[in-house]
Amino acid sequence: MFSKILIANRGEIAVRIIRACREMGISTVAIYSEADKDSLHVQLADESYCVGGSRVADSYLNMPAILTVAVESGAQAIHPGYGLLSENAKFVSLCEQCNINFIGPSSDMIKLLGDKDNARKTMRAAGVPVTPGCDIVESVEQAKEEAEKIGFPLLIKARSGGGGKGIRRVDSIEQFEEAFLSASSEAQSAFGDGACYIEKFIHPVKHIEMQLLCDKYGNIVCLGERECSVQRKNQKMIEESPSPALDEKTRKEMMIAAVKAAKAVNYVNAGTVEFLLDMDNNFYFMEMNTRLQVEHGVTEMVTGLDIVQWQIRIAAGAKLSRTQDSIFTHGNVIECRINAENPEKGFRPSCGRITRLHTPGGAFVRFDTAIYQDYFVPPYYDSMIGKLIVQARSRAEAIRKMKMALSELTIDGIDINRDLLAEILSDEQFVSGEYTTDFMAEFEEKHADRKK
Template sequence: MFSKILIANRGEIAVRIIRACREMGISTVAIYSQADKDAMHVQLADESYCVGGNRVADSYLNIPAILTVAVESGAQAIHPGYGLLSENAKFVSLCEQCNINFIGPTSSMIGMLGDKDMARKTMRAAGVPVTPGCDIVEDVARAKAEAEKIGFPLLIKARSGGGGKGIRRVDSIDQFEDAFLSASSEAQAAFGDGACYLEKFIFPVKHIEMQLLCDKYDNIICLGERECSVQRKNQKMIEESPSPALDEKTRKQMMIAAVKAAKAVHYVNAGTVEFLLDKENNFYFMEMNTRLQVEHGVTEMVTGLDIVQWQIRIAAGAKLTRTQDSIFTHGNVIECRINAENPEKGFRPSCGRIRRLHTPGGSFVRFDTAIYQDYFVPPFYDSMIGKLIVQARTRPEAIRKMKMALSELTIEGIDINRNILAEILSDEKFVTGEYTTDFMREFEEKRKAES
C-alpha cells in the first residue's frame, strides 16, 4: 500500500480524497493556487505546496510544477479526482515515466477511450449497443453526405469532447455547415483536436450510467446505475439511484453491456459507462469515463462501498475482495449539486465571502463540500461548491428528505441554486420519474411563462 499520495485537485473532491487517505493511514500532499491558499484541502493535508497563480492553467493544470512537488515530497502516487488532469493521457504518461503511480487507468487506455470515435468502434466490435451514426468526417462536404444518410435531427460530436463542449444538435441540412464548423472550432480550442463524428439524435432519452470497479487481474464488479437526466447545457444537476425508469431485465442487460465494455479494453480502476435509454427501453453506449465521477457518492451510499478507497487499493495492486453476487443496493439515493450561481439571472456564477453557513444533518444525509464559514469563494473555478446526498427506504421518502435537507441548507454571502433544485423535486415529471434529458429546457420554459 502507498504511504503518501498527492492529490492533484481542489475543492470538495480534494477534501474527499484526503479523508479517504486518512482512514487508510496514508499521508497526503495537497497542491493549491494562490487563490486557494486558505482552502480547506490545504488545511487538511499533511503537506501543502503552491503550484502557481489563480488561473487553472497556471496552477492545477501546471503539469511540471505538480510533478516536481510529487517527486520532491516523496509521493508514491497521484490521485487526480475528477476534471482537470483526471483524463489527460499526457499527464498520466509523464507520471508513468517518473515512476509515480497514477490512481486510475493507464495513459494508453485513457487515450483510446478519450477518442470517442475509437471508443465507438471498440464497443461495436465487443457487442455493446452503439448509437447509429458515422465515424470521423474530415470535411464539411463529406459530413453533409453522411448527415443525409443518418437523417435529422442528429448530433455533431467532437472526438475529444467532454463537459458538453464540441456538441451541436442539428435539425435540418440548412443548419448543418455552421453547426459543424462551430463544434469543430470549439473542440479545437478546448482540446486541441477539432475532429468530429455524427450520431443520430435519439429523443426523448434518459441518461443512465453504470459504475464499475476493475482490478489488475481482470476482476470486474458493477455497482449498479445512476440516473443523470436532469441536466442543463449538458451539465448534470440531480442524480439518483436506482433509476425509476429501469425494470430488472433492462438493468441486468445494461450491467452486462457495461462489463463487456470494460473487458473489451482490459480496463483497470474505477470507470463509468454512460448509456442513453429510449422510451422503448433500448439503450446505447455513449461514452466511458476513465475517472471518478462527481456523483460517485450516490453509488457509495446505495451500496455501502467506498469507491475512492477502492481506487487506491486497486492502483496499489490489490485484488477486488467483492464478487458481483455480493453487491446489494439499499433504498433510494438522490444527490443535488449545490452551485454558487444565480438561476434568476441566467445562472450567473457567484463569488464572495460566506458570512453564514449551516449544513443539514440527520440520518443518511451527506454533504460533500470544502466551504466553511468566512471562506471566500473565488471567481476562478467551477461553480459547484458542494453535493447534498440523501438516502431513504423509498423514492418518495428520498424526495421528501432531500427537500427537507435543502430547506435547512443555509449559505449566506453568495447566491446558490437551492431554490430551483427544490422546485425541480416538486415537478410532476420528476416526481413520477418520467423526466428525460430535455426536462430542464421544458422546466425553464414553463417557469418563464409563469413569471
C-alpha cells in the same frame, strides 16, 4: 499499499480524497493555487504546496510544478479526482515516466477511450449497442453525405469532446454546414482536436450510467446505475439511484453491456459507462469516463462501498475482494449539486465570503463540501461548492428527505441554486420519474411563462 499520496485537485473532491486516505493511514500532499491558500484541503493535508497563480492553467494544470512537488515530497502516487488532469493522457504518461503511480487507468487507456470515435468502434466490435451514426468525417462534403444517410435530427460530436463542448444538434441540412464548422472549431480550441463524427439524435432519452470497479487481474464488478437526466446545457444537476426508469431485465442487460465494455479494453480502476435509454428501453453506449465521477457518492451510499478507497487499493495492486454476487443496493439515494450561482439572473456565477453556514444533518444525510464559515469563494473555478446526498427506504421518502435537507441548508454571503433544486424536486414530472434529458429546458420554459 502507498504511504503517501498527492492529490492533484482542489475543493470538495480534494477533501474527499484526503479523508479516504486518512482512514487508510496514508499521508497526503495537497497542492493549491494562490487563490486557494486558505482552502480546507490545504488545511487538512499533511503537507501543502503552492503550485502557481489563481488561474487553473497556472496551477492545477501546471504539470511540471505538480510533478516536482510529487517527486520532492516523496509521494508514491497521485490521485487526480475528477476534472482538471484526471483524463489527461499526457499527464498520466509523465507520471509513468517519473515512476509515480497514477490512481486511474493507464495513459494508453485514456487515449483509447478519450477518442470517442475509436471508443465507438471498439464497443461496436465487442457487441455493446452504440448509437447509429458514422465514423470520423474528413470534410464538410463528406459530413453532409453521411448526414443525409443518417437522417435528421442528428448530433455532430467532437472526437475529443467533453463537458458539452464540440456537440451540435442539427435538425435540417440547411443548418448542417454552419453547425459542423462551429463544433469542429470549438473542439479545436478546447481540446486541440477538431475531428468530428455524426450520430443519430435519439429523442427523448434518459441518461443512465453504470459504475464499475476493475482490478489489474481481470476482475470486474458493476455497482449499479445512476440516473443523470436532470441536466442543464449538458451539466448534471440532480442524480439518483436506482433509476426509476429501469426494470430488472433492462438493468441486468445494461450492467452486462457495461462489463463487456470494460473487458473489451482490459480496463483497470474505477470507470463509468454512460448510456442513452430511449422510451422503448433500448439503450446505446455514449462514452466511458476514465475517472472518478462527481456523483460517485450516490453509488457509495446505495452500495455501502467506498469507491475512492477502492481506487487507491486497485492502483496499489490489490485484488477486488467483492464479487458481483456480493454487491447489493439499499433504498433510494438522491444527490443535488449545490452551485454558487444565481438561477434568477441567467445562472450567473457567484463569489464572495460566506458569512453564515449551516449544513443539514440527520441519519443518511451527507454533504460533501470544502466550504466553511468565513471562507471566500473565489471567482476562478467551477461553481459547484458542494453535493448534498440523502438516502431513504423509497424514492418518495428520498424526495421528501432531500427537500427537507435543502430547506435546512443555509449559505449566506453568496447566491446558491438551492431554491431551484427544491422546485425541481416538487415538479410533477420529476416526482413521476418519467423525466428525460429534456426536463430542464421544459422546466425553464414553463417557469418563464409563469413569470410573464
